[in-house]
Amino acid sequence: MITVRIPTPLRPMTGGKGEVEATGGSVLELIDHLNGAHPGLKDRICDEQGEVRRFINIYVNEEDIRFLTGKETPLKDGDEVSIVPAIAGGSHG
Amino acid sequence: MISIPATIWDDMIAHARELDPHECCGVLAGKDGVISAQYRITNILASMTEDELTTFFEKGKLSDLKNLSPDERADIAFIMDTMEFSSAVKDIRQKELTLPIFYHSHTSSPARPSETDIKKAMDFETMREKLNFPEPRHLIISLEEKSHPVIRAYHIQNSLSTEVPVQRQ
Ligand SMILES: [Zn+2]
Numbered sequence: 001m002i003t004v005r006i007p008t009p010l011r012p013m014t015g016g017k018g019e020v021e022a023t024g025g026s027v028l029e030l031i032d033h034l035n036g037a038h039p040g041l042k043d044r045i046c047d048e049q050g051e052v053r054r055f056i057n058i059y060v061n062e063e064d065i066r067f068l069t070g071k072e073t074p075l076k077d078g079d080e081v082s083i084v085p086a087i088a089g090g091s092h093g
Numbered sequence: 094m095i096s097i098p099a100t101i102w103d104d105m106i107a108h109a110r111e112l113d114p115h116e117c118c119g120v121l122a123g124k125d126g127v128i129s130a131q132y133r134i135t136n137i138l139a140s141m142t143e144d145e146l147t148t149f150f151e152k153g154k155l156s157d158l159k160n161l162s163p164d165e166r167a168d169i170a171f172i173m174d175t176m177e178f179s180s181a182v183k184d185i186r187q188k189e190l191t192l193p194i195f196y197h198s199h200t201s202s203p204a205r206p207s208e209t210d211i212k213k214a215m216d217f218e219t220m221r222e223k224l225n226f227p228e229p230r231h232l233i234i235s236l237e238e239k240s241h242p243v244i245r246a247y248h249i250q251n252s253l254s255t256e257v258p259v260q261r262q
Contacts, residue, residue, distance in 0.1 A: 005220060005223060007216055007219070007220055008215070008216040008219055009149070009151065009216060018219065043148065044148045047145075053145065053148065054137065054174070054175060054176075055137065055141070055145065055149055055172050055175060056175065057175045057178070057179060059224055062224055062225050064179040064182075064183075066175075066176060066179055067179065067183065080223070082220055082223060082224055084217070084220045084224070085149065085213075085216065085217075086137075086149075086172045086173050086174070086175045086178065087118070087134075087172075087173040087178060087195055087213070087217060088149070088170065088171060088172040088173065088209075088213045089118075089170065089171060089197055089206070089207065089209055089210035089213045089214070089231075090116075090154065090169050090170030090171070090207055090209035090210065090213075091116070091169050091170070091199040091200075091201070091202040091207045091209075091210075092157070092169045092202060092207060
């Protein structure tokens with residue numbers, strides 16, 4: 001099993017859970033499996049071409065998958081995957 | 094007290110002025126209370142599509158932003174380019190620095206965190222410990238008075254912000 005950490009903005013799609021378990025041999029497979037359990041989640045993480053959205057960082061353990069092999073990054077039992085939205089903010093409310 | 098070298102302090106103001114009326118953003122790092130590295134990061138908000146915005150912002154902020162042109166959206170908010178951010182984090186780790194500060198500008202409001210700033214900082218807070226990322230401080234450059242930029246930094250915790258003194262050195 002792989003532990004997936006869900007950021008606050010996506011928790012409405014996982015019934016409020018900040019951590020869910022899933023399986024998958026790669027990040028892409030994991031996202032597909034997550035989407036099976038939580039329909040719509042993939043859309044929030046990937047664009048229409050299936051690429052990870054440019055304002056989402058995915059970390060396997062502590063490493064950004066962009067420095068590994070992207071969405072093809074292999075996963076093994078016990079890995080921890082974190083989905084982290086870009087640093088953001090605003091003014092005027 | 095966090096000390097920021099004059100070159101970095103002045104470059105943050107220059108960065109804010111270059112992008113005005115858009116918000117600028119970036120990352121600082123250092124150790125033992127002294128900043129030694131600065132990374133300008135691209136604010137990707139103006140280049141984001143409505144579809145992308147919808148997947149990123151909560152409804153309240155979203156309706157504010159959707160009423161604006163893409164260009165105007167970057168006047169009231171920022172989103173850091175994730176690739177540039179991750180490269181900065183990698184460099185910070187290689188240089189064995191810590192003391193991360195996320196900075197951004199407010200081009201027409203005071204140098205204090207907005208509701209969105211606090212909300213987004215708290216969202217990051219729920220993720221960062223597990224990623225072994227040190228607790229950041231948040232610095233704002235206000236260009237509300239164009240000829241008198243104001244810089245203030247904050248510690249945001251439990252949805253409250255407390256000012257952290259910073260000095261130009
Ligand atoms: Zn702000």
